[in-house]
Amino acid sequence: MEKENIPDIVVKRLPVYLQALNQLLREGREVVSSAELGHLVDVSAAQIRKDLSYFGGFGKQGSGYNVISLNDNLRAILHLNQIWPVVIVGVGNLGQALLRYQGFARKGFEIVLACDNNPDLIGTSISGRKISDVRNLAEDLKRLNIQVAVLTVPAGCAQTVADMLVSYGIKAILNYAPLVVKVPEGVHVINIDPVVKLQTLTFYLETED
Amino acid sequence: MEKENIPDIVVKRLPVYLQALNQLLREGREVVSSAELGHLVDVSAAQIRKDLSYFGGFGKQGSGYNVISLNDNLRAILHLNQIWPVVIVGVGNLGQALLRYQGFARKGFEIVLACDNNPDLIGTSISGRKISDVRNLAEDLKRLNIQVAVLTVPAGCAQTVADMLVSYGIKAILNYAPLVVKVPEGVHVINIDPVVKLQTLTFYLETED
DNA sequence: CAATAATTGTGGACATTTTCACAATACTGG
DNA sequence: CCAGTATTGTGAAAATGTCCACAATTATTG
Numbered sequence: 491m492e493k494e495n496i497p498d499i500v501v502k503r504l505p506v507y508l509q510a511l512n513q514l515l516r517e518g519r520e521v522v523s524s525a526e527l528g529h530l531v532d533v534s535a536a537q538i539r540k541d542l543s544y545f546g547g548f549g550k551q552g553s554g555y556n557v558i559s560l561n562d563n564l565r566a567i568l569h570l571n572q573i574w575p576v577v578i579v580g581v582g583n584l585g586q587a588l589l590r591y592q593g594f595a596r597k598g599f600e601i602v603l604a605c606d607n608n609p610d611l612i613g614t615s616i617s618g619r620k621i622s623d624v625r626n627l628a629e630d631l632k633r634l635n636i637q638v639a640v641l642t643v644p645a646g647c648a649q650t651v652a653d654m655l656v657s658y659g660i661k662a663i664l665n666y667a668p669l670v671v672k673v674p675e676g677v678h679v680i681n682i683d684p685v686v687k688l689q690t691l692t693f694y695l696e697t698e699d
Numbered sequence: 700m701e702k703e704n705i706p707d708i709v710v711k712r713l714p715v716y717l718q719a720l721n722q723l724l725r726e727g728r729e730v731v732s733s734a735e736l737g738h739l740v741d742v743s744a745a746q747i748r749k750d751l752s753y754f755g756g757f758g759k760q761g762s763g764y765n766v767i768s769l770n771d772n773l774r775a776i777l778h779l780n781q782i783w784p785v786v787i788v789g790v791g792n793l794g795q796a797l798l799r800y801q802g803f804a805r806k807g808f809e810i811v812l813a814c815d816n817n818p819d820l821i822g823t824s825i826s827g828r829k830i831s832d833v834r835n836l837a838e839d840l841k842r843l844n845i846q847v848a849v850l851t852v853p854a855g856c857a858q859t860v861a862d863m864l865v866s867y868g869i870k871a872i873l874n875y876a877p878l879v880v881k882v883p884e885g886v887h888v889i890n891i892d893p894v895v896k897l898q899t900l901t902f903y904l905e906t907e908d
Numbered sequence: 909c910a911a912t913a914a915t916t917g918t919g920g921a922c923a924t925t926t927t928c929a930c931a932a933t934a935c936t937g938g
Numbered sequence: 939c940c941a942g943t944a945t946t947g948t949g950a951a952a953a954t955g956t957c958c959a960c961a962a963t964t965a966t967t968g
């Protein structure tokens with residue numbers, strides 16, 4: 491169960507399995523085989539079995555995996571048996587949309603703080619949450635015990651803001667800004683600039699000419 | 700240069716290199732070494748050299764890579780020497796934010812169509828673009844010659860909508876819905892449910908208890 | 909201009925990831 | 939309750955990906 495020994499690439503697949511299990515739960519399914527789960531998430535059956543075996547034998551020969559129990563186990567592994575307070579830094583278009591998005595709360599991430607440096611925004615409310623001044627960030631993060639940040643600021647200041655966040659104790663950053671933000675050992679970042687993702691896709695497309 | 704031979708993982712890194720090159724361009728830098736570029740994007744220098752060597756020798760011993768020319772080469776490789784028309788399907792919170800986001804246009808992706816099935820939305824305008832009825836999708840996609848779709852619909856209908864898109868000729872899908880959408884051979888998908896990304900991060904965090 | 913320093917491109921070593929294949933075990937249906 | 943079928947967990951093999959180290963080449967410096 492030591493995090494050190496689990497390959498990152500395995501960890502990245504676990505939430506996807508959880509996604510599919512959620513769907514099966516809603517359908518009232520009781521068991522699922524690695525083959526069927528694999529089909530749902532586009533991963534080979536062997537891969538799924540090997541991934542899960544890093545954490546223990548959750549399946550049963552002959553029938554497969556109990557949907558409820560596998561769901562519970564994955565949630566525990568991913569530390570999802572608690573509500574994670576999240577800060578959104580940067581309340582531009584994307585930040586506002588994420589504030590309004592209901593999907594976070596439904597999956598155990600509560601946006602408890604949104605902040606910006608724009609005086610026109612500070613003090614206004616979006617989706618029932620008041621926008622704080624980024625200057626109070628240190629204090630706010632401590633008070634609300636926040637470890638997880640969503641970064642939706644312009645590229646120009648993203649690294650500076652990330653450095654601030656880290657210095658105030660943030661341990662995980664979901665970065666929407668179009669650059670790779672650098673953080674010290676022990677802090678985790680995922681970069682999801684949508685343009686980068688689209689540019690990956692166009693490689694595989696035929697050009698117009 | 701055959702796409703077949705280039706590992707996906709290499710292709711995924713190219714747009715990130717491009718991101719860094721853009722920054723260097725803005726700073727007026729003329730050359731960059733693999734070591735420096737690697738530092739900017741958190742990839743080893745050897746990795747960068749090997750990645751680029753799939754497509755040809757862009758560098759020069761002793762000095763490194765010319766920023767302008769490497770930028771041009773990568774853009775050509777990724778088919779970014781044209782403006783790609785894009786459709787946004789699903790104009791909820793996320794779809795609206797992406798419509799307002801200026802980053803796509805600046806990087807060569809023009810959102811030329813936004814559609815939804817909500818009668819209250821159809822006909823209204825967001826960021827200067829009129830929302831179309833999803834029922835006209837087949838016709839609209841053909842007329843505008845669109846190959847790239849951003850999918851921001853609820854999970855419940857995402858697969859159905861994806862199937863429609865594919866049947867109308869869409870070849871690349873950026874999927875924000877919280878499930879893995881399945882597409883036939885020859886169509887490319889990237890899934891970026893933000894909750895999945897956050898759930899990957901929490902694995903590495905200490906729990907409260 | 910010669911000596912030194914910097915840097916690429918790459919073959920091959922090493923590391924990681926995926927797949928295979930099968931023993932072990934659990935279900936199923938007559 | 940037994941024969942046949944389904945399915946897991948896992949060692950080992952295969953495939954893929956990363957890194958090292960160095961020859962070749964270019965730049966720089968005195």
